[in-house]
Amino acid sequence: MNVVDILISIVVVTILVTIILAIVTYVAYKLRLAREPGRTEEDPSALRYFVRYEPPRPEQPAGSMATGGEPGAVGDADASTLERLDRDVADMETHAS
């Protein structure tokens, strides 16, 4: 077997092995995906954090931004959270008085 034949064998084997490996990896990727739990719809009202950070509105001075905020337009859940907070504060004030 001369050098050319050896090189031909290397090229052919490389091509075939690469194609087979790619198919096997692709199937493995798909099988792995199938074993992962399906994505469930998120409940937007189920907040993970007690108070969501709200950025200030554009007309506010930039320096006052870091301390939290007004109700804004980021998530639908924010208004209800703040209402809940207001109610809690009102309850606390009632109990205190």
Next chain:
Amino acid sequence: MSTGRHSIWQSLGVVFMTVGLTLVFVVWALMVGPEIQRLIGRAVVVTLIIFLVILFVRYLSLLWFSYLGHAERNVLGVREIRELPPVSIIVPAYNEGKVLERALTSLMLLEYPEYEVLIVDDGSTDDTLEIASQWEGQRGSGLFRVITKPNGGKATALNAGVAHSLHPLVMCMDADSYLDPKTLLRAARHFKDPSVGAVAGNVKVENRTSLVTRLQALEYIEGLNMPRRAQGFIAAVNIVPGPVGLFRREALEEIGGYDADTFAEDADLTLKMMAAGWRVEYEDQSIAWTEAPESWRQLVQQRYRWTRGILQAIRKRKGLLLRPFPDFPLWISTVQLGFEAIVWPVMNVFAHLFFAIVALLFGAGELILYWMILLTLLDLVAALVTVSMEEESLGLVPMALIYRFVFILFLDVVKTFATIEELFRLDMGWGKLERVAESPA
């Protein structure tokens, strides 16, 4: 676009159907009479000649135009602007706790007079929000702000960021990437031209620690940045990459921001911007370093999503493919995107398969070998030219020896299956990559 449970049987069906049909064709071609075999042989040879011509024309024109873009920049110099407009940088983050700190540190070190950083937490379930919150306030020239919202995908996070941004230029980046200090400075000067709507930056692989990541490093330079530089020469870059893209806010607002109905929101937005008449340029000195997939499986996952996302973006504008005028650059850009995503991978896989079969069964191995050597030499030259243009490590050039026969062929098999699945509109999910967070090189 659905994000429900994936149907493994449909995907496996696609694989078996493709492999099965190929095998059936090969067996049939071997068993038919000599007359039909000659006919098949001629048809295949004609197809292959077309393939080779396309390959050479594509390669040489990309090299030539990318060289022109490079020369234009070096000879004519770059446009400088006296006044740098303030920039809003949007960092969408979903479970990026491991890498966010690194991205934010790079933003703090940017050399730019005035900018704000908006970190948009897309309902992360890890410590992303806590980490982001620690960065709020003025740091260097940048004002860091945090927005959090229920999980809705990257496009919605970017749109939320754009809606809350204050400045006339908006930079969008990925939380798993980090920027060079001069990135903003280099990209912003393109906006001196009022017709420029976006500037695509230069993405480089940061974690070059294994064979698969080193091959990706070469691919980013030779396979992604070279076409982008060539497209930049005609101001028709078809993808402003997710890790680094600077936009004119007015242009983003005009086209209505990002759409959430594809898995390649960057390609989709760029096509939308070009269709609206804005120029999209490329800036190779605007650099973002990104973490490439560390394993072959993660690479498959990423490229599967890219391919289907690009096809979804093209499908939304399929009418464009038949209208070369009045906007010829847009047409060229869209056709090239479709060609690279659909036609080229399929042709490449079947041409290689054909080469192997011909070499094995018809004794044309020597011819095939010379062809392969020629192609490898072309790859080596292209790698040398592009690596030199980007002043990258020459150590990447030898990777070109296995770049085409192993790496590109491997990816093209995956792209072929992804294309077939997209044609059948099979279910798919986002598939988030696992992050490693290597320390910056």
